Amino acid sequence: MLKRNGFRPGISFLCSMDSRMVLDSDNELREKIDEQPRFQKVIATLLSYIFHPVFVPIYVIYFLLYIEPFLFYGTTEDGRLMVLLQAIVNYTFFPLISVLLLRGLKFIPSIKLKERKDRIIPFIICNIWYFWIWYVWRNLEGMPREMVVFSMGVFMASSIGLLMNIYIKVSMHGIALGTAVSFLCLLGFEYGQGMGIYIMIALLIAGLVSTARLLLSDHTAKEVYLGLIAGTLGLLIAQMVV
Numbered sequence: 603m604l605k606r607n608g609f610r611p612g613i614s615f616l617c618s619m620d621s622r623m624v625l626d627s628d629n630e631l632r633e634k635i636d637e638q639p640r641f642q643k644v645i646a647t648l649l650s651y652i653f654h655p656v657f658v659p660i661y662v663i664y665f666l667l668y669i670e671p672f673l674f675y676g677t678t679e680d681g682r683l684m685v686l687l688q689a690i691v692n693y694t695f696f697p698l699i700s701v702l703l704l705r706g707l708k709f710i711p712s713i714k715l716k717e718r719k720d721r722i723i724p725f726i727i728c729n730i731w732y733f734w735i736w737y738v739w740r741n742l743e744g745m746p747r748e749m750v751v752f753s754m755g756v757f758m759a760s761s762i763g764l765l766m767n768i769y770i771k772v773s774m775h776g777i778a779l780g781t782a783v784s785f786l787c788l789l790g791f792e793y794g795q796g797m798g799i800y801i802m803i804a805l806l807i808a809g810l811v812s813t814a815r816l817l818l819s820d821h822t823a824k825e826v827y828l829g830l831i832a833g834t835l836g837l838l839i840a841q842m843v844v
Contacts, residue, residue, distance in 0.1 A: 646814035653811045655778035659693040659756055660686075662782050666749070670800070672793065673746040685749075692735035693756070700727045716820070718771035725764040732757040740844075748792075751837075751844045752785050759836025766828055773821045776829020777836075779808040784837035 653661075666673055667682045674682060701724050704710045710720045736753040739745045759781045766772045783804045790797035808830070815821045821829075 642817065646817045649811050649814040650775065650818065650820075653775065653779065653807060655774045656694045656697050658778035658782050659752075660689055662752065662785060663689045663749075665800070670796075673748055677744070681744075685745075688735060688738065692731045696731045697724075697728045700724065700731075715774075718767060721767050721771070721774070722764070725760060725767060729757060729760050729764065732760055747844065748789065751788070751840050752781075754840035754844050755781050755785060755833075755837035757836070758839045759833045762832040762836055763829065766832060770828065771821070771825055772832060773812075773815055773826045773829030775811055775815055776821075776826045777833045779804075779811060780830035780833020781837050782833070783808050784834045788837065788841060 663686060667686055671677075671682070674685075701710070701713050701715075704723060704727075705713050709723055711717075712720070715721045715724060732753070736750065736757050739753050740750050759777050763772050763774065763777045783801070786797060786801050786804050790801050812826045812830070815826055816823060
């Protein structure tokens with residue numbers, strides 16, 4: 603039960619010895635953890651950075667190019683490197699540069715995009731890069747269909763996240779991990795049990811990162827779940843339309 607101290611912006615609600623409820627910029631209650639072991643916070647922050655949304659697609663594509671390259675048998679080393687570089691440019695480099703420019707031009711107060719309204723323009727800009735890489739790969743001779751599905755899934759998931767973000771802050775980490783896990787599950791259905799271990803690892807990572815986002819008080823459980831749902835829906839739509 604919450605002990606009410608007054609319902610005014612900027613006034614906190616006491617929950618327990620180590621957490622409290624605060625009003626964010628959208629006047630929504632959000633749990634904030636006050637006391638947290640330093641080691642736990644460091645691990646949660648590290649996981650959030652390692653599996654940041656701009657890196658997750660690269661991990662998936664690197665996995666398909668070099669760890670389990672069954673989609674790219676016969677592709678030259680230069681060809682694989684070119685695909686990886688294209689992915690890095692469109693999924694990591696351009697989105698990062700775009701956010702830094704937005705911060706430099708004062709369109710957003712922080713590159714961490716803590717508030718829902720701060721994420722609108724970055725969502726739109728990233729969607730442009732995601733659409734472009736899908737369009738290029740769709741028309742690239744020899745590109746496996748699964749890669750086209752994945753790139754379309756990233757674009758659709760981000761688009762769904764943009765629409766959700768109109769009403770509620772959605773976890774971008776959840777969107778990225780939901781897309782990645784769903785894609786690996788799709789490969790598992792198509793190519794058999796050899797993908798089982800990778801799917802389990804992906805599910806473990808998704809669980810750890812989602813927990814990290816909650817521990818850092820960056821999201822509520824609802825926002826994380828919505829992100830995972832958006833990623834899954836985006837990939838399912840891509841599988842049906844590509």
